[in-house]
Amino acid sequence: MRPAMAILCATAAAVLSGAAEAQVLKEFGSFHVGGRQASLSGYPVTESVFTQGAPPTRVDPNGDFEVEQMYVQYLIPEPQRARYPLLMWHGGGLTGVTWDTKPDGQPGFMQYFFRAGHPVYVSDAVERGRASWARYPEIYKTPPFFRTKKEAWEQFRIGPAYATDPARRVATPGGRFPVQAFDQFAKQFVPRWTSNDAITQRAYDALVEKVGPSVVMVHSQAGNFGFRAALNAPGTVKGLIALEPAGAPAPGPELDRLTAIPMLIVWGDNIGSEPVWVRQQPFSLAFAADLKARGGDVEVIELPKVGITGNDHMIMMDTNSDQVAGLIEDWMRRKGLLRER
Amino acid sequence: MRPAMAILCATAAAVLSGAAEAQVLKEFGSFHVGGRQASLSGYPVTESVFTQGAPPTRVDPNGDFEVEQMYVQYLIPEPQRARYPLLMWHGGGLTGVTWDTKPDGQPGFMQYFFRAGHPVYVSDAVERGRASWARYPEIYKTPPFFRTKKEAWEQFRIGPAYATDPARRVATPGGRFPVQAFDQFAKQFVPRWTSNDAITQRAYDALVEKVGPSVVMVHSQAGNFGFRAALNAPGTVKGLIALEPAGAPAPGPELDRLTAIPMLIVWGDNIGSEPVWVRQQPFSLAFAADLKARGGDVEVIELPKVGITGNDHMIMMDTNSDQVAGLIEDWMRRKGLLRER
Incomplete structure (x- = not known):
């Protein structure tokens, strides 16, 4: 049997499954990338019960930990129609x-x-998330920040007025967020630190180096990380798609390093x-x-x-997300980032 | 084309891919389950910089949050050879x-x-991980516990003597951990709380209710959660596989509710x-x-x-994990948990 048969069969299987998503999964898995060993000493020892019914366990906080790594999960389809892997970096x-x-x-x-x-x-x-986090202030320098639902409702432009009672929230007229x-959506929120930009950049750079030639898609806070990763590895980042990037490198000669990389910046309504966006959008436009x-x-x-x-700000969650994804896919086709069929 | 053709084609595609893992992925996705809204008020407002180069943002910790939910990711293969979904609960x-x-x-x-x-x-x-965590002591009652590498090395029975320098660590002779x-592996560690057993049980129970008839595989700390989920929904949990469960319900009439559920308990070397295990193993044996x-x-x-x-304790990570998985698959076949071929 020749490879062409595999494609035909996969398509047949997809059609027969009755689900639009059916696809041959060639491989899937995950890894942690980046990070280092950190050691603590001099903290007091306590006792704690970890499992109901179990006797107390001695807790010694001193010792070695892995910190500053990133978690990555991948799914490899077959047939592969993109020229490069797509790295997706959240906000x-x-x-x-x-x-x-x-x-x-x-x-x-x-x-x-x-x-x-x-x-x-x-x-x-x-x-x-699965990248884990480290003790503060011993390892991270500041306490974490927990985003409230009100802040997300307003800053993500879901609507002009948040209320605790869902029935009393005011959404943007004609808005696309479900x-x-x-x-x-609020169950997806995780705490964040303000002091970890440099270590996060290092982990993203390590990810690009590990995966090799790839297209990077970034959202919001990841905008800066994506642009910087391209500056740090302009031969490896083969395309960059920035959805409402919260920031961008300042104009200047440094950007000469990016001229060979097709880039797409997308802003919502x-x-x-x-x-926040009146202030932040001009950075990526400049x-x-x-x-x-x-x-x-x-x-x-x-x-x-x-x-x-x-x-709104969460374009990939909006009811017309497939339409926007289609625009991005079209752009990738025009830029030669897809394989010829 | 009849369904049998889809199976044939999927198999052909798998063979042609050259990767043992190739398989038709009928559907994949994720969701959060369980949880509730929690509100905080009366805490001071501060300012903080979240993205390099961005102006300071006003941080108001007061407001509404979603807390106590669980994250679940699923992959649905085609053809499906198991009678029920397999829920996998970590330690x-x-x-x-x-x-x-x-x-x-x-x-x-x-x-x-x-x-x-x-x-x-x-x-x-x-x-x-992706379930997220909530502020303490305002929402969770206690601070988190961070497991050291030394504790994991010893308690997970990787070896008798940990050292910061990998070259000086002493592994169990004949041990199977890589x-x-x-x-x-230590990059996978996340902080844990000692005060969340009841809310975690509620989320697991909600997961079982959402997915419906299913087989549950638990490891270590999840032992108690799995046994308790079976007690709470004995008609829905169709099988339970416990790998080195850290605890188990006490013997007694309550266990009469579990007699229709095939159970497998696996212990390592x-x-x-x-x-810890000299103390904990007798609970599941009793x-x-x-x-x-x-x-x-x-x-x-x-x-x-x-x-x-x-x-060792991390059986699913040991070099012979496929062998142990094969034992579990055989047990599922004997218990009628697989579809007839």
């Missing part, structure tokens, strides 16, 4: 779940791009309704303008300007 | 990564059972070398003896007694 106070099933239970970007034939690598940044699933002036290949899509309205 | 201070790729990069139990045709549901318990990957006396269907496999030596 602040969140984990890789950002890309997976949406809070309303519908397939998300991870499903979309896997089904489209991209090997998907979804990470939990340092200190978030507001009935907002509390489910109603930016003007929230001061970056794009400067990079373009230097001969770079960067495209900015402001969704309302192409007739797609109502998207 | 203390760990996450669902326990079941995924082993620290040495080899396929783990998640890969094994997915490939064998089980829908796999891997969870991160409340407070661990000791060169121990630091990689060198139990006598570590006081449970098994009492359940058997009541007409229950419970089997205990002590691996050295069936000629499999050198397994």
